[in-house]
Amino acid sequence: MILFSRARFFLLLFLLLAGPFLAPRLLWMAGSRHTIGTVAFVGHDGLGSALGISTYPVIFFQLGKDSIFFNGMNGYGYKPGDRVPVRYRLNHPEDALIDQPLSLWGQTSVNLLLPVIVWLVILLTPARFDPLIPPHSKLLIQWKKPFIKVISF
Numbered sequence: 265m266i267l268f269s270r271a272r273f274f275l276l277l278f279l280l281l282a283g284p285f286l287a288p289r290l291l292w293m294a295g296s297r298h299t300i301g302t303v304a305f306v307g308h309d310g311l312g313s314a315l316g317i318s319t320y321p322v323i324f325f326q327l328g329k330d331s332i333f334f335n336g337m338n339g340y341g342y343k344p345g346d347r348v349p350v351r352y353r354l355n356h357p358e359d360a361l362i363d364q365p366l367s368l369w370g371q372t373s374v375n376l377l378l379p380v381i382v383w384l385v386i387l388l389t390p391a392r393f394d395p396l397i398p399p400h401s402k403l404l405i406q407w408k409k410p411f412i413k414v415i416s417f
């Protein structure tokens with residue numbers, strides 16, 4: 265049996281919801297290296313798509329005697345010949361990313377939106393709407409039914 269305050273329970277819940285989305289990117293960042301790449305050309309995709317044509321920079325960087333090419337994110341406005349900061353992993357250099365916050369954290373942030381919104385709704389439900397976990401309550405977590413019991417004061 266473990267007794268949690270409401271605040272500690274919500275912190276633990278946030279870590280359980282956000283952890284699976286944040287951990288892979290944090291591990292990727294921890295094992296990545298920085299270098300400078302060059303925009304080789306601007307690629308186009310989605311020809312005939314209902315959303316139109318998307319454009320993206322195709323970036324290359326040197327790794328030893330090899331040249332590694334990868335597609336960057338659209339929206340930075342790079343032109344052929346521009347120098348670009350790049351992050352890559354030694355064991356998978358083809359999974360390189362432009363070393364900019366939107367490129368590194370954009371997909372992770374989008375994936376976190378729904379869990380964080382649900383967490384905020386549960387956390388910030390006012391007392392007049394009878395929240396699942398009322399303010400100033402404790403939570404008893406145990407290995408037998410009921411697994412989580414709210415103790416109101």
